[in-house]
Amino acid sequence: MRSALLGLLLLGAPVAAQDKQPMRPATAEEQKARAAVAIADYRYDDLLWENDRTAFRIYGRALENHEPPSTSGIDAWGKNVRWPFMERQLRTGEQHDNHGEGLDFYNVGTGRGVGGLGIWYDNKLWTSRNYVRPRILKAGPTVADFIVDYDPWPVDTRRSVSETRRFTLPAGTNFTRLTSTIASSSDAEMIVGIGISKRPINGGKLGEIVKDAKAARMNWWGPADGEGDGGKGRMAAAVIVDPAAFAGFAEDADNYLILVRVTPGRPFTYYSGAAWDGGGDFATRDAWTAYVDAQRPDFRP
Numbered sequence: 001m002r003s004a005l006l007g008l009l010l011l012g013a014p015v016a017a018q019d020k021q022p023m024r025p026a027t028a029e030e031q032k033a034r035a036a037v038a039i040a041d042y043r044y045d046d047l048l049w050e051n052d053r054t055a056f057r058i059y060g061r062a063l064e065n066h067e068p069p070s071t072s073g074i075d076a077w078g079k080n081v082r083w084p085f086m087e088r089q090l091r092t093g094e095q096h097d098n099h100g101e102g103l104d105f106y107n108v109g110t111g112r113g114v115g116g117l118g119i120w121y122d123n124k125l126w127t128s129r130n131y132v133r134p135r136i137l138k139a140g141p142t143v144a145d146f147i148v149d150y151d152p153w154p155v156d157t158r159r160s161v162s163e164t165r166r167f168t169l170p171a172g173t174n175f176t177r178l179t180s181t182i183a184s185s186s187d188a189e190m191i192v193g194i195g196i197s198k199r200p201i202n203g204g205k206l207g208e209i210v211k212d213a214k215a216a217r218m219n220w221w222g223p224a225d226g227e228g229d230g231g232k233g234r235m236a237a238a239v240i241v242d243p244a245a246f247a248g249f250a251e252d253a254d255n256y257l258i259l260v261r262v263t264p265g266r267p268f269t270y271y272s273g274a275a276w277d278g279g280g281d282f283a284t285r286d287a288w289t290a291y292v293d294a295q296r297p298d299f300r301p
Helices: 002-011 062-066 086-090 285-293
Strands: 035-040 046-051 055-058 075-079 114-121 124-126 132-139 143-155 159-170 175-184 190-197 208-212 217-221 235-240 246-251 255-262 268-276
Touching (some): 035 086, 046 086, 046 159, 175 190, 190 235, 190 268, 208 285, 217 255, 217 285, 235 285, 255 268
Parallel strands (some): 035 143
Antiparallel strands (some): 114 124, 175 268, 190 255, 208 217
């Protein structure tokens, strides 16, 4: 029975219609967990991971037909509880509403979201389709850890690339550790662009981006999404890369990008983080910036 269930997770169960339903409260046992991973086969294979401070999502291939253009960027959710809530909230069919534990309002759009990547070539970011072949290593209760693949995609006519990426989010941090290995039809070094979506809202406001070349990181404080009691608040994001591989900053229409030099077939590690100003940890831009600046990550794959 266990192997059959694992097979469904790896291959992707058939997509079923999602009926709206009330969000059930977390049980006492569920409230003890500080991290979780779930594959939502009832919602086009969304892959959800979270810890006690932050929450993320990537999208499966099934969504590409349902909501084109879908994206291989990384979505971030706001949360204000210390236990997992995403899977229970997604099952309501109303994940964009606040049911008391958090909500999904970041809106990746066509961008990279919080830490999605592509190959930067000829002043353009060449990106993959959505994830395939998930392998869950640890689904909690203290760490969320899994691997996915991204099938081959073209970089102009210069090369074809594919990616395997591991995501690790332990309790107690706002940063997911990502270790990527990019295979290529060419052995030549490439430049990878890791992005934060510009996410224009409220008449085109983009929020504030701070780029730190010396520390090889960038952090973003988003604009307020609505005002007063009806407002959803602000999201914050950051990406940190290895200073030894840092190759500069760039932008395209959708993203702020931090660039790194990558050798095909050789794994490299970076960190992507997110927070919500309604989550209780970072109510101000200064608090988020101080947290990002204090990070001293380990880049050894």
